[in-house]
Amino acid sequence: MTHPALKLNDTVHQRVRLGILAVLGEAERADFSYLRGALDLSDGNLSRHLQVLEEAGLVQIEKGFEGRRGRTWVSATARGRAALDEELKALNELIARVNGGG
Amino acid sequence: MTHPALKLNDTVHQRVRLGILAVLGEAERADFSYLRGALDLSDGNLSRHLQVLEEAGLVQIEKGFEGRRGRTWVSATARGRAALDEELKALNELIARVNGGG
Numbered sequence: 044m045t046h047p048a049l050k051l052n053d054t055v056h057q058r059v060r061l062g063i064l065a066v067l068g069e070a071e072r073a074d075f076s077y078l079r080g081a082l083d084l085s086d087g088n089l090s091r092h093l094q095v096l097e098e099a100g101l102v103q104i105e106k107g108f109e110g111r112r113g114r115t116w117v118s119a120t121a122r123g124r125a126a127l128d129e130e131l132k133a134l135n136e137l138i139a140r141v142n143g144g145g
Numbered sequence: 146m147t148h149p150a151l152k153l154n155d156t157v158h159q160r161v162r163l164g165i166l167a168v169l170g171e172a173e174r175a176d177f178s179y180l181r182g183a184l185d186l187s188d189g190n191l192s193r194h195l196q197v198l199e200e201a202g203l204v205q206i207e208k209g210f211e212g213r214r215g216r217t218w219v220s221a222t223a224r225g226r227a228a229l230d231e232e233l234k235a236l237n238e239l240i241a242r243v244n245g246g247g
Contacts, residue, residue, distance in 0.1 A: 048168075065242065
């Protein structure tokens with residue numbers, strides 16, 4: 044029987060990136076400063092992890108304006124939502140096994 | 146409201162270490178080669194992560210013999226079990242939020 048930990052994928056599982064994908068799983072899209080605040084990150088740390096997710100095709104980043112204010116919008120791609128689903132499924136299995144249900 | 150991702154702790158959350166603590170959460174103790182097989186790790190990778198967990202006081206490592214065969218037993222400490230509990234609680238919260246329950 045394969046341990047569910049083997050189904051975890053570092054790109055998605057890493058703490059900050061899981062947080063980003065989870066926030067994007069709750070909302071259609073979020074702007075950079077919202078993500079930074081919600082996950083208590085520095086600009087640099089958030090940028091770095093967004094880049095990893097973007098390069099993996101898991102998020103899409105769009106720059107736009109709201110009035111005269113620049114905004115950076117981040118949304119999960121279909122692949123990003125699927126990857127988050129897989130991750131949460133594996134975590135649920137892992138939790139069930141620890142709790143004696145698996 | 147604090148996002149549950151902020152409650153995740155890299156020492157415990159990292160994929161391999163979460164796997165180790167999860168296996169130890171299912172069993173009293175496990176030997177090195179069982180962990181290596183269950184989590185599909187190399188000797189070096191497993192050793193490295195066990196060292197991080199041992200230095201954090203989350204696992205205890207004992208060397209012994211079974212007949213003439215050397216065995217390395219690994220078990221979670223009370224602190225390790227508590228840390229795994231915290232992690233799984235935070236993950237459950239995160240899953241519930243993504244699923245619209247939080």
